[in-house]
Amino acid sequence: MDNMLSRKVTCKSHGQDSSYFLGWQEYDKNPFHPVRNPSGIIQMGLAENQLCFDLLESWLARNQESNWFKKRGESMFRELALFQDYHGLPEFKKELAEYMSEIRQNKVKFDTNKLVLTAGATSANETLMFCLAEPGEAFLIPTPYYPGFDRDLKWRTGVEIVPIQCSSSNDFKITISAMEEAYKQAQKLHLKVKGVFITNPSNPLGTTLTLQELNHVITFSIEKNIHIVSDEIYSGTVFNSPQFISIFEALNKISFNNNNNQIWNRVHIVSSLSKDLGLPGFRIGAIYSNNETLIAAATKMSSFGLISSQSQFLLSRILSDKIFIKKYIKENRRRLRKRQRVLVSGLEKTGIRCLKSNAGLFCWVDMRHLLTGQTFEAEMDLWKKMVCGFGLNVSPGSSCHCNEPGWFRVCFANMEEETLDLSVQRIRALVDSNLSIVK
Amino acid sequence: MEYTLSKIATNDGHGENSAFFDGWKAYDSDPYHPTKNPNGVIQMGLAENQLSFDLVQEWVKKNPKASICTNEGVDDFKEIAIFQDYHGLPEFRNAVARFMERVRGNRVRFDPNRIVMSGGATGAQETLAFCLADSGDALLVPTPYYPGNDRDLTWRTGIQLLPVVCESSTGFKITREALETAYKKAQDSNIKVKGLLLNNPSNPLGTTIDKQTLTESLTFTNEKQIHLICDEIYSATVFDQPGFTSIAEIFEENPKSYNPNLIHIVYSLSKDLGFPGFRVGIIYSYNDTVTNCARKMSSFGLVSTQTQHLIASMLSDDEFVDRFIPESAKRLAKRHEILTRGLAQVGIGSLKSNAGLFCWMDLRRLLKEATFEAEAELWRMIIEDVKINVSPGAPFHCSEPGWFRVCFANMDDEAVRVAINRIHEFVMIVQTKKQRYIRRGKLEVSLSFRRLDEIMMGSMKMSSPHSPMSSPLVRAMT
Numbered sequence: 001m002d003n004m005l006s007r008k009v010t011c012k013s014h015g016q017d018s019s020y021f022l023g024w025q026e027y028d029k030n031p032f033h034p035v036r037n038p039s040g041i042i043q044m045g046l047a048e049n050q051l052c053f054d055l056l057e058s059w060l061a062r063n064q065e066s067n068w069f070k071k072r073g074e075s076m077f078r079e080l081a082l083f084q085d086y087h088g089l090p091e092f093k094k095e096l097a098e099y100m101s102e103i104r105q106n107k108v109k110f111d112t113n114k115l116v117l118t119a120g121a122t123s124a125n126e127t128l129m130f131c132l133a134e135p136g137e138a139f140l141i142p143t144p145y146y147p148g149f150d151r152d153l154k155w156r157t158g159v160e161i162v163p164i165q166c167s168s169s170n171d172f173k174i175t176i177s178a179m180e181e182a183y184k185q186a187q188k189l190h191l192k193v194k195g196v197f198i199t200n201p202s203n204p205l206g207t208t209l210t211l212q213e214l215n216h217v218i219t220f221s222i223e224k225n226i227h228i229v230s231d232e233i234y235s236g237t238v239f240n241s242p243q244f245i246s247i248f249e250a251l252n253k254i255s256f257n258n259n260n261n262q263i264w265n266r267v268h269i270v271s272s273l274s275k276d277l278g279l280p281g282f283r284i285g286a287i288y289s290n291n292e293t294l295i296a297a298a299t300k301m302s303s304f305g306l307i308s309s310q311s312q313f314l315l316s317r318i319l320s321d322k323i324f325i326k327k328y329i330k331e332n333r334r335r336l337r338k339r340q341r342v343l344v345s346g347l348e349k350t351g352i353r354c355l356k357s358n359a360g361l362f363c364w365v366d367m368r369h370l371l372t373g374q375t376f377e378a379e380m381d382l383w384k385k386m387v388c389g390f391g392l393n394v395s396p397g398s399s400c401h402c403n404e405p406g407w408f409r410v411c412f413a414n415m416e417e418e419t420l421d422l423s424v425q426r427i428r429a430l431v432d433s434n435l436s437i438v439k
Numbered sequence: 440m441e442y443t444l445s446k447i448a449t450n451d452g453h454g455e456n457s458a459f460f461d462g463w464k465a466y467d468s469d470p471y472h473p474t475k476n477p478n479g480v481i482q483m484g485l486a487e488n489q490l491s492f493d494l495v496q497e498w499v500k501k502n503p504k505a506s507i508c509t510n511e512g513v514d515d516f517k518e519i520a521i522f523q524d525y526h527g528l529p530e531f532r533n534a535v536a537r538f539m540e541r542v543r544g545n546r547v548r549f550d551p552n553r554i555v556m557s558g559g560a561t562g563a564q565e566t567l568a569f570c571l572a573d574s575g576d577a578l579l580v581p582t583p584y585y586p587g588n589d590r591d592l593t594w595r596t597g598i599q600l601l602p603v604v605c606e607s608s609t610g611f612k613i614t615r616e617a618l619e620t621a622y623k624k625a626q627d628s629n630i631k632v633k634g635l636l637l638n639n640p641s642n643p644l645g646t647t648i649d650k651q652t653l654t655e656s657l658t659f660t661n662e663k664q665i666h667l668i669c670d671e672i673y674s675a676t677v678f679d680q681p682g683f684t685s686i687a688e689i690f691e692e693n694p695k696s697y698n699p700n701l702i703h704i705v706y707s708l709s710k711d712l713g714f715p716g717f718r719v720g721i722i723y724s725y726n727d728t729v730t731n732c733a734r735k736m737s738s739f740g741l742v743s744t745q746t747q748h749l750i751a752s753m754l755s756d757d758e759f760v761d762r763f764i765p766e767s768a769k770r771l772a773k774r775h776e777i778l779t780r781g782l783a784q785v786g787i788g789s790l791k792s793n794a795g796l797f798c799w800m801d802l803r804r805l806l807k808e809a810t811f812e813a814e815a816e817l818w819r820m821i822i823e824d825v826k827i828n829v830s831p832g833a834p835f836h837c838s839e840p841g842w843f844r845v846c847f848a849n850m851d852d853e854a855v856r857v858a859i860n861r862i863h864e865f866v867m868i869v870q871t872k873k874q875r876y877i878r879r880g881k882l883e884v885s886l887s888f889r890r891l892d893e894i895m896m897g898s899m900k901m902s903s904p905h906s907p908m909s910s911p912l913v914r915a916m917t
Contacts, residue, residue, distance in 0.1 A: 004633075004664065004700070006573050009732045053517040060516060065508035077499055078492045084559075084715040119558055119718075123739045130595055131448035135574075156569055156595070156736070194443075227443065266443060280523040281744030297448035300455065301595070304565055305558040305740035309716030314508060314745065 008156060023383075023393040032391065034419065041391045042423045047203065047361045048414035049237065049278035051335040055328055056277070059318060076313065083309040086302050088117040092312040095319035096286060100271055103236045103329060108248045110288060116298045117312070119283040119305030121233045121272040122152050127301045128268055128287060129157040131294050132227050138162045138191040139229070140182045142174050144364075144400035144407070146203045153197070162186040162193070165403050168366075171355060172205055174198070174213045179220045195227030195266070196220065201234040201244065204400050204409035205364045206340075206357030208238055214250035218263065227266040233285075236276025236329060239337035240358035265291045273315065275361060276332070282311040336361070336413060339420065343412045346424030350431045361413040365394075368406030370434050379405040389433075390426045452594035454586060462818070462828040471826075473853055481858045484828040486642060486796045487849035488676065488713035490770040491763065495712070498759050505752035507745060519744045525737050527556050531747035534754035535721060539706060541760055542675045547687040549723060555733045556747075557720035558740025560672050560707035564591040566736045567703055567722060570729050571666050572598045572633040578668070579603050579621050579635045581613045583799075583835035583842070585642045592636070601625055601632070604838045607801075610790065611644055613637075613652050618659050634666030634701075635659070640673040640683065643835050643844035644799050645775075645792030647677055653689045657697055666701045675711035675764055678772035679793035690725070699725035708750065710796065711767075717746045771796070771848060774855065778847045781859035785866040789845075796848040800829070803841030814840040825865045827858055 023045050032040035083089060090112070097110035118124040133139065135158025141149065142164040153159055164182040166172040179196070186193045196217055200209040209217075221228045230247040238244040247267055256263075268289040274280035284307055287298050319325060343363055344354050355364040371378040376398050383396040386408075397407035412420055462484050471479035503509040507516045522528065532551040539549050557563035572578065574597030580588060581603040592600060603621040605611040618635070625632045637656060639648040648656075660667040669686040677683040686704060690697055704723040709715035719742050722733045742750075754760060778798060779789055790799040806813040811833045818831040821843075832842035847855065 004571075004666070005726075005728060005732075006570055006576075008573075009570050009728060048521055050517070050521060053520070056520075057513055057516055060508055060513045061510065064510055065503075065506055077496055078489075081492070081495070081714045081716050082487060082489065084709075084718070119740050119743075120738075123558075126739055131445055132443075134445050151735075151738070156739075225443070274523075279520045281520050283523075283741050283743050291444075293444055294448060297444070297453070300453040300590075303558075303590075304562045304595075306718050308718050308743035308746040310749070311743040311745050 023387055023395065026387050027393045030391075032419065034416070039391065041387060041393050042419060042426070043393050043414065044411045044423060045393045045395045045409070046414045047275065047411050048280065049275055049332070049336075049361050050414050051339065052278060052328065052332050055324075055331060056318070059321065059324055063317065063321070080309040080313050084306065086117075086299055086306060088115075088307070089309060089312040089316060091320070092316035093117065095316045096271075096273075096284075098322075099319045099325065100235075100286075100288070102325065103276065104244065104246050104249065108246050108252070114288055114290060114292075114295055116287040116295060116302055117307050118285040118287060118298075118302050119307055120274065120280070121231065121270050121285040122148070123283075123302075123305035124270045124272070124285040124287045125149070125152045125229075125231065126155075126157060127298050127305075128229055128270070129153050129159045130301060131297050132229075132268075133157070133159045133194040135159065136191070137194045138186050138189075139195050139197045140164050140179065140186065140193060141197045142166050142172075142178070142199075142202075144172070144204055144397055144402035144409075146199060147395070147399045147401075149197070159194075160189075160191050161197075162189070162191060163401055163403075164196075168355075168404055168407070171207075172202075172364075173210065174216055176216050176220060179216065183224065193224065193226055195229060197229045197231070198247075199231040199234075200247070201232075201238060201359035203234060203360060204362060204395065204397075205355055206360035206362055207355065207364075208242060208244045208359050210242070211245055211250060211253075214245060214247060215254075218247075218250060218254065221266065222260050222263050227268065228263075229268050229270065231270045233270060233272040234275050234360050235271075236332065237336055237361060238359040239333040239340065242358065244359065268294065277318075277328075279315075282315070283307060284311060284315060339412050339417070342417065342420055343410065343424065346421070347427065350424075350428045352427065352431065362409050362411040365408045365410050366406065367408055368404070370431065371406050374405055376405045382406075383408070386430060390430045392423055392426055392430075447595055452590065454590040454594075457586060457834045462822055462830065465822050466828045469826075471854065471857075473857075477857075478826065480822065481827045481854055481861070482849065483845045483847070483858060484830045485849045486710065486846050487715065488710055488767070488771075488796050489849050489851075490713075490774060491767040492713060494759075494763050494766060495753075498753060498756065502752060502756070505749045507748060515748065519748050522744045523741070525556070525734055525741060527554070527742065528744060528747045528751060530751040530755065531742070534751045535706075535719075538754040538760060539674075539721075539723070542711065542764065543683065543685045543688065547685060547691050549687070553723055553725070553730050555722040555724070555730060556737045556740070556742045557722055557733070559709060559715070559718045559720040560670065560705055561587065561591050561720065562718075562737075562740035563705045563707070563720040563722045564588065564668075564670070565594075565596060566733050566740075567668055567705065567724075567729075568592045568596040568598050569736060570732050571668075571703075572596070574598065576631045576633045577601045577625055579618070579625070579632060580836075581605050581617070581637065583611070583643055583832055583837035584636075584638060586834040586836075588636070598633075599630070600636075601630070602836055602838075603635070607790075607839055607842070611641075611646075611799075613648070613656060615655050615659065618656070622663065632663070632665055634668055636668045636670065637686070638670045638673075639686070640671075640677060640794035642673065642795060643797060643830070643832075644790055645795035645797055646790065647681060647683050647794050649681065650684050650689070653684055653686060657686065657689055657702075660701060661697050664698070664701070666703060668703045668705060670705040672705065672707040673710050673795050674706070675767065676771055676796060677794040678768040678775065681793065683794070700728075701726070703729065712763075717750070718742060719746060719750060774847045777852075777855055778845070778859070781855075782862065785863055787862070797844050797846040800843045800845050801841065802843055803839070806841050809840055811840045817841075818843070825861050827861060 027041045027043050030040045032042045093112040097112050100110050138160040164178045271286045273284040353366045386392045395409040466480045466482045469479045471481040503511040506512045532554040536549040536551040577599045580600050603617050702725045706721040708719040724730045788801045830844040
């Protein structure tokens with residue numbers, strides 16, 4: 001039967017055999033519930049933001065849908081039901097562009113004509129690969145990186161990923177030598193490099209890229225004449241200094257001589273409302289670029305994954321309430337900061353350190369000292385112990401292509417605070433059990 | 440700087456440079472409006488179903504809980520907003536499966552676990568192409584076919600579409616001979632055929648495929664061990680006899696005769712319910728591997744959970760569905776009749792149809808000559824002089840020039856009346872001009888006038904055996 005289907009069906013590029021997903025399967029079989037299943041597995045592998053739904057719900061209570069329709073003096077339903085223009089609902093695009101600006105402290109302005117709406121960042125990322133690279137060409141990506149990229153960037157596009165190996169010795173920061181090394185590696189593999197793909201703030205690190213790192217990436221990309229894709233979907237989750245610097249902000253700071261400013265045509269941002277506003281179900285993503293040809297092509301491609309007009313309209317209403325949004329952004333940051341502190345200090349007390357982070361919905365946790373050996377086998381053993389023995393679905397660093405065993409991504413914003421406390425207790429129990437083994 | 444982008448990003452695979460879209464551009468720059476722009480271009484190139492929104496709006500008003508933005512529904516907001524499982528909300532899958540069954544008169548069963556989401560039918564087509572074929576492989580598609588297939592199935596996938604030529608002499612039916620010819624041609628060119636794509640009901644023909652043809656097609660694909668994709672997005676727009684037969688019925692009647700791993704259905708709510716903006720596409724495959732793979736690929740075009748929630752609620756309301764389906768069909772029938780009669784009154788025939796949101800209009804007699812250049816010229820005249828955007832047959836890969844698709848369900852009654860009046864006027868003007876020329880002794884009548892003239896003067900033989908009967912009004916003119 002397999003030969004009747006495409007190669008894409010039978011290959012493993014969808015990535016779902018990776019441990020990242022196996023943990024989810026275990027969780028699905030035995031999910032934690034504070035009342036119904038208090039000994040179940042706690043989901044700490046899901047980078048969701050569930051901290052501010054009360055704010056959205058109370059907004060909805062104050063701004064009921066029936067009133068929107070009344071204000072328009074006609075039924076919006078029909079208009080929305082028919083609206084399938086891939087240029088997107090104008091009122092939504094306007095609000096999204098302004099929101100994107102707001103979370104960048106208005107240091108960057110976004111033009112709606114350069115914005116393409118897509119069904120989530122998943123679709124945006126794939127679309128960019130279709131537009132920027134031929135099958136067999138490659139993008140360089142700093143490790144560790146989001147496991148989903150293996151599917152989103154490679155699977156149907158045929159594009160390859162070559163990792164830029166980052167190391168704990170300098171807190172996983174991107175260096176010029178690491179990029180050069182990756183470029184050489186690509187050449188060895190006879191892969192033409194089309195660009196660098198960065199995630200800023202980083203998943204899984206939870207850190208914002210420094211201006212120096214951004215400048216390294218820009219310099220490198222100018223020199224090699226390649227693209228930069230900056231996945232900035234976590235930009236609204238920055239809760240501590242240093243402040244978030246968008247790739248465009250970094251570019252703005254550079255004064256170019258004549259030739260080099262062409263880089264402006266090769267820098268593309270991916271945005272989404274799934275992490276900031278905690279609305280992954282609505283599938284709201286976007287591509288932003290100054291490259292007109294790219295925007296034209298990506299707009300047409302968005303036909304394969306448009307955002308439901310219903311959701312575009314809902315978000316245009318929410319985002320247009322500027323006072324509410326300002327309050328939301330501030331409160332969201334405050335709650336994330338508080339929640340991160342709970343996890344970090346809780347882990348500290350058990351002797352476990354996290355990479356110092358200022359963003360994201362997770363911590364990058366250093367459990368190297370808990371490994372029986374500095375190997376990925378030992379990492380898997382520890383991970384299985386955590387999932388099956390202590391009921392914690394965290395994400396092992398190997399699933400994020402980290403080149404050093406012992407690091408784990410632990411999410412903290414997708415659960416109640418009591419559940420987070422419980423998970424810290426379970427980690428303590430794990431550490432204690434580890435110590436007794438060592439003894 | 441364009442060399443830095445991919446071939447896909449810079450080629451014409453998106454298909455938007457085709458004539459199909461020129462008419463839209465003309466409409467966009469001068470759109471008809473009853474009061475603001477009564478002389479603007481009337482859009483009859485858009486296959487949308489706008490006839491039954493009052494029923495839907497009434498339901499929405501009565502069911503505030505179906506929306507997560509009302510007081511009644513906001514309790515569901517959080518759960519819906521965070522749900523991003525590509526299996527989709529169970530209630531959504533159940534409701535869609537039930538709806539699809541109902542549309543088929545409950546003659547078949549659909550398993551909700553096989554319902555896979557996609558970004559509209561556009562996304563569904565592409566995803567199936569990715570699953571069933573590799574770059575360079577081919578799908579056979581009967582002509583004429585929806586121009587969007589070229590983009591949806593080939594642009595990013597790298598597969599190719601090969602025509603199965605259907606001709607007006609047989610009412611554009613798909614014949615076994617045509618299938619074999621197309622298949623052999625592919626083999627002779629060393630092209631690997633992976634499947635056959637059927638559109639039932641057909642866009643642009645507006646006809647349902649009969650049981651015999653469906654059975655023949657399924658037998659053909661089964662024999663050749665290739666896939667059969669049935670795009671059934673117009674299934675609930677069937678308004679007249681013969682009714683609709685789904686490929687699911689053909690399969691279920693004789694499940695042992697066919698390999699289920701080769702059968703796949705594409706569905707959507709854009710045409711039947713008139714919800715293109717909500718992007719609800721569905722893949723239903725009888726092949727487990729394809730179902731699993733398509734489901735993973737649906738991550739690239741999931742249906743917004745806000746929409747899943749609304750649809751789940753609406754389509755599980757039996758009373759609403761039982762009322763909607765026949766009422767919508769009734770209105771489509773009426774509109775279809777108004778248009779075809781209006782056209783017949785001036786001697787314009789169309790393929791006898793029983794479904795869809797459009798007619799396949801026969802303007803071959805109006806062509807200067809039987810070429811696609813002449814078709815394009817006539818089309819330009821229709822846009823510029825009659826100020827109606829219709830779709831010429833060439834972008835639909837029709838093998839014969841002179842056929843045009845004209846949509847009838849995307850406007851109100853008034854606009855249809857205006858459109859028909861314009862057509863009548865245009866024909867009258869042509870007739871008057873002809874008489875004036877004769878009086879002045881000018882016999883230099885353009886060929887196109889002469890064609891209309893012939894019709895007016897009573898060579899009333901309708902070229903297509905499927906054209907509606909000539910009305911008394913037409914007879915009075917001769």
